Each structure stands twice: as structure tokens, then as C-alpha cells.
Amino acid sequence: MKLRLTGGVRGVAGGVFSHLAFASKYLLSCAKRAVSGIKSMQKSERWSLFGLIIIFLILIFIKGREIYLSKTTTVPKSGGVYRELDIGQVDYLNPILAKTDTERSVSRLIYSGLVKVDQSGNIVPDLAQSWEVTPDGLTYTFYLASNIYFNNGAEFDATDVAATIEKIKDPQTKSPFREIWSDVIVTALDRETVSMELPYPYGPFIYNCIQGIVDSIDVEGSLVGSINGTGPYKIEKIATDKSGKISQIELTAGNSNYLNSVLISEVIIDLGKEANGGLGSLEKYTAIFGGSPDDQNFIEQSFTINRYLALIPNIRGEFLADQINRDKIFKDGIFEQEMPLTLLIQDVEIQTSIADKLVEDLKVKNIKLEVLRLSGPEYIQKRQSREFDLLLTGFDFGYDRDPYSYWHTTQLDQENYAGYSDKSSDIALEDARMMQDAGERNKRYDQFFDTMREKSLIKFFEPVECNFFVSGGLKGVEQIIASKPEDRFNSIGNWYLKEGRIKR
Structure with missing residues (x-):
């Protein structure tokens, strides 16, 4: 298509072109004179001129960069x-x-789990956008987020939650989380609603719901080969x-x-x-x-985690069942005669270091401490058979410091290694874990641990530190x-x- 110009436009265009032609000739003339002038300069003068030009260009670059940085921000x-x-x-x-x-x-x-822990340590929604707890603390109802997909493209819904927990509860699965879910009844009320019924109120239960949820199809197949999450x-x-x-x-x-x-x-x-x-x-x-x-x-x-090493006595024997003797070991006091005691530890660096210091500290109290350093399986076997006077063991409290499994009478054959049994303490532990308010729960935990220290039944060492370098x-x-x-x-x-x- 041809572009037709009116007479007026042609006149303006012609004027513009004539001015451009004149300007071009003028600039070319200036350039020739500049080159001629440079050629007529002394060598030192030319180098000085080039230096000034370079400095000028650098200053323009610096100023331009300053303007760019002032007008933009890093993200x-x-x-x-x-x-x-x-x-x-x-x-x-x-x-x-x-x-x-x-x-x-x-x-x-x-x-992902139904809930997660944020960077401040607080429980926040994850796959569940909200949840409700009945006043008696026995039923949790989770309302699930919609349009959530597993990495294999399958859509997430309530059946995946129910299938995951049922698989954990299956003894054949041998899940390390079976104990905390064994008595919980999980029901998919509809695609986006899950109900969980507890046999008794358990305040820290919400932390169990951090449990990662698996695609229900994967649950029916191989748990080892299928790795699809949200x-x-x-x-x-x-x-x-x-x-x-x-x-x-x-x-x-x-x-x-x-x-x-x-x-x-x-x-x-x-x-x-x-x-x-x-x-x-x-x-x-x-x-x-x-x-x-x-x-x-x-x-x-x-960073430190909620995991501690602690020294506890085996009070099943007559000597350590006497608090007077325990006080001399855990607090101040010296035995008149040399007292031989055994200390069971796992043969790892951190426990060995603590044990070496205990040997020296208790020697001053006239205690001859024999340290039993055993490998993992041997240590667990001897700990389970309670073949020790003193035990250095780990307390992994996780997200809640519930001491029930370590000190309640019902746990004497499990993780209650000290052999401690006290009715009033049992009631205190039962009451504490039923509280929904985490702050009130922790107050009860603090009171319980204060009592244990007063009775010379435990000595905590510093929390475990996880080495992390970036x-x-x-x-x-x-x-x-x-x-x-x-x-x-x-x-x-x-x-x-x-x-x-x-x-x-």
C-alpha cells in the first residue's frame, strides 16, 4: 500500500529532511575538525584527552548506577x-x-500434614484450613483445604487422611507412630471434613496432626517405592x-x-x-x-531442640530407694564409706564426655562409679532389663514436654526406667495432659519436674544442639x-x- 502525502505534509517533511541533511553535514565537519585537531596534538596531549574521556564515561556509569539503585530495590x-x-x-x-x-x-x-509448625514454633493450618475441638476435648473436626494435589496429580481429600492413619495403626506396618494413633478413630465425614475421636482428652493431640499424609492409593501399595506428597x-x-x-x-x-x-x-x-x-x-x-x-x-x-540427656537413679533397689542416699548423689553430701555404683551409658561421644565428668564429681563424694559403655543395641537391652544403678538416657519431648510416659506408674515396664510410682504424681500427670491450654500444661509440667528434682530423681543436662551451618x-x-x-x-x-x- 502506498502512502500519499498532502501538499502541506510534503512541505513539512521536506523541511525536516533538509534540516537533517544540514545537521549531518555539520556534525561530520565537526568530527573531521576534531580528528584533525587530535592529530595535531602532542602525544602527551592526546593521552590526556583520552584519559579525560575515560574518566567522563566512568563518572556517567557511576552516576547512572546510583540512579538505578536509588530507583530500584533488591527482592x-x-x-x-x-x-x-x-x-x-x-x-x-x-x-x-x-x-x-x-x-x-x-x-x-x-x-504435608493437617497442621504444621511455623518458624516461630506455633501450630498453623496446612492441609486443614481450620478445625474445631469439642468442649470435652474428645473430638477434633478438621475442615480441609480444597484444590490440593499430590505430586502425582491425584487430588487430596479426607479419604487420604483416614487411609494414612489406618495404615499407621496396622501392626503389620510397624510404624514408629502406631502408639500415638492406636486408640484414635478417624472418619472421613465427606471429601473435605475429617473427624477424629479420642478415648480420653489429650491436650497435645494437635501436634500429632503434623503427621505427613499419604495418597490413599500409595497406602494400598508399597510404602517404600511410592513417594507422593502434597x-x-x-x-x-x-x-x-x-x-x-x-x-x-x-x-x-x-x-x-x-x-x-x-x-x-x-x-x-x-x-x-x-x-x-x-x-x-x-x-x-x-x-x-x-x-x-x-x-x-x-x-x-x-539450634537447640526439645531433646535432653538426663541422669536418673534406679530406685527399685533398697539403696537408691532411700532419698537420703539420692540427695548425697544429686545434691550435697559425702558418704562415709566408699560406695560402688554402676552408670549405664551409650558409647557415643556426648554421653562419654558427661560420664567422665560424673566419675570425677562423684569421686569427691566417696562414690566409685563404674561406667558401663555399651553400643546401641546392648545399651537398649540392658536399659530395658534395668541392670544399672544410675542411667544416662535421652528424653525426646518433641513438641510437648509431657512426662507421662517416663514417670507414670502404668509405664513401669516401658520407659519409666527409674521405677518411680506415686499416686499423687500419677494424678498430676493425668490432669496436666488433659489441658487444652498449652501455657497451663507447661506450668503443670514445670511443677512436676521441680518435684522430681527435689526428690533427687532426675538431673537434666543442656538440651541437645543441632549443628547447622549455611x-x-x-x-x-x-x-x-x-x-x-x-x-x-x-x-x-x-x-x-x-x-x-x-x-x-
Whole structure:
């Protein structure tokens, strides 16, 4: 198509072109004179001129950058690979079977529960958008979020919750969580509503609902091979070593669920036995969990969890059943005659260190302490048979410090290793765990532990610290508040490796 111009427009256009032609000739003339002038300059003068031009260009660049930075701000950007060296072992990733700290940590990235713990340690909605508890504390009703999908594309609904809990309760499954769910009746009222009936009020029950939920189809199949969750990441690849043990797990952010947005697009977990793990240079890692690297490029973000080592006496014997004798051991006092006692510990560094100090401290009290250092299975067997005078053991309280399983009379053949039985204490423990208010529950727990210390029945040591180091390239990691090791990932949605700039 031809463009026709009116006479007036042609006149204006002609004038513009004539002016442009004149300007071009003028600039060309100036350029020729400038080149001619430069050629006529002395060599030193030309270098000075070039230097001034370079300085001028640098100043323009600096000023331009200042203007750009003042008009824009840094924001997190999606992408990047988070690679962690974890000093642990993985056999199962399915949350029904996950038992070790490392298994539960990786499972936390793949699966979601009805509720979750936020970065401040508070219970908040996850797969359940809300819930109700009856006044008697016996029935919990969860109202599920809609349009939630597993990583395999299946839609999440109430039947998945019921199927997961029933699988945990099945003795054939051998789930480590069977005991806390065995008496709970779970019913899918409709696709988006789940009812849970408890045999008795249990205030901390809501923490049990952090349990990862599995696709009901996977529940009917192999719990080992099927790994499909509603969490922010999905399995991309699992590598094994020559012995068949899992050595590396690759995860990718592939779930579109609205409640699980993350900025880091890929997570790689390498499994090792020590800080350097025999895996080469630490430069490739974004974080180290469970070890203490010497590399100065890592920033310590270690955190304590609700797990303690404690010294307890076996009061089944006549000598330690007498509080006067226990007071001399746990408080002030010296025995007139040398008293031989045995201390059972697991042969690991932290327990050995505490035991060595106890030997020296009790020697001053005229106690000859024989330390029984045993490997894991042997330690558990001897602890279960109560073949000790003093025991160094772990108390893993998790999200609630309920001491019931360690001190109630009904637990004498289970984890009540001290052999403690007291009716008033039993009632106090029963009342405390029925309270819905966490603050009131903790007050009762504090009172109970104060009583145990007064009776010289327990001595707690410092809480367990989880070593966690991150590289300077990982942003958004704030102080970690955790009850369990896997809680370090509670705020992974805020972590990022890449940055961009946007207009202010």
C-alpha cells in the first residue's frame, strides 16, 4: 500500500529532511575538525584527552548506577540449588515409616500434614484450613483445604487422611507412630471434613496432626517405592552407593499447591558420616547439618531442640530407694564409706564426655562409679532389663514436654526406667495432659519436674544442639526455633539463593 502525502505534509517533511541533511553535514565537519585537531596534538596531549574521556564515561556509569539503585530495590528471585550435606542415614522417606532425624527432615519437604509448625514454633493450618475441638476435648473436626494435589496429580481429600492413619495403626506396618494413633478413630465425614475421636482428652493431640499424609492409593501399595506428597518438593532422583544405601536425594519444586510456595527450585541432600563426609570439597554445599565444618565461608545457624540427656537413679533397689542416699548423689553430701555404683551409658561421644565428668564429681563424694559403655543395641537391652544403678538416657519431648510416659506408674515396664510410682504424681500427670491450654500444661509440667528434682530423681543436662551451618549465599535464614531437627525446614519458603531488582 502506498502512502500519499498532502501538499502541506510534503512541505513539512521536506523541511525536516533538509534540516537533517544540514545537521549531518555539520556534525561530520565537526568530527573531521576534531580528528584533525587530535592529530595535531602532542602525544602527551592526546593521552590526556583520552584519559579525560575515560574518566567522563566512568563518572556517567557511576552516576547512572546510583540512579538505578536509588530507583530500584533488591527482592528474592526464584531459582538456584540448595545442596545440604546431612550427617545421617535414610532408609524410608514415606512419613508413615520415617524414623530417623534425616528421614523425617527429607519427608517434611515432600509431605504435608493437617497442621504444621511455623518458624516461630506455633501450630498453623496446612492441609486443614481450620478445625474445631469439642468442649470435652474428645473430638477434633478438621475442615480441609480444597484444590490440593499430590505430586502425582491425584487430588487430596479426607479419604487420604483416614487411609494414612489406618495404615499407621496396622501392626503389620510397624510404624514408629502406631502408639500415638492406636486408640484414635478417624472418619472421613465427606471429601473435605475429617473427624477424629479420642478415648480420653489429650491436650497435645494437635501436634500429632503434623503427621505427613499419604495418597490413599500409595497406602494400598508399597510404602517404600511410592513417594507422593502434597509438600513443596517432589522426588527427582535417588542415588545409592555400592552397598545399596541411599547416598543422595534430589528434589525439585514441582507442586503448585497455593500453601507451599518456595523460591529455591531444587534441593539436593547428600548423606555422609562426618563433616567432610568423604564427598570432596565443601564448596559445593549450601549447608552442613550434623557436622562442624572448618570452612570459614559457612555461617553457624545451630539450634537447640526439645531433646535432653538426663541422669536418673534406679530406685527399685533398697539403696537408691532411700532419698537420703539420692540427695548425697544429686545434691550435697559425702558418704562415709566408699560406695560402688554402676552408670549405664551409650558409647557415643556426648554421653562419654558427661560420664567422665560424673566419675570425677562423684569421686569427691566417696562414690566409685563404674561406667558401663555399651553400643546401641546392648545399651537398649540392658536399659530395658534395668541392670544399672544410675542411667544416662535421652528424653525426646518433641513438641510437648509431657512426662507421662517416663514417670507414670502404668509405664513401669516401658520407659519409666527409674521405677518411680506415686499416686499423687500419677494424678498430676493425668490432669496436666488433659489441658487444652498449652501455657497451663507447661506450668503443670514445670511443677512436676521441680518435684522430681527435689526428690533427687532426675538431673537434666543442656538440651541437645543441632549443628547447622549455611553458606553466605543462602539468604532469608533467620534464627531457627525448633523442637525437632526437621523444624529447620519450617521456614524454607523464606530461603532464597538468587536476587533481582524491581522499581521502588
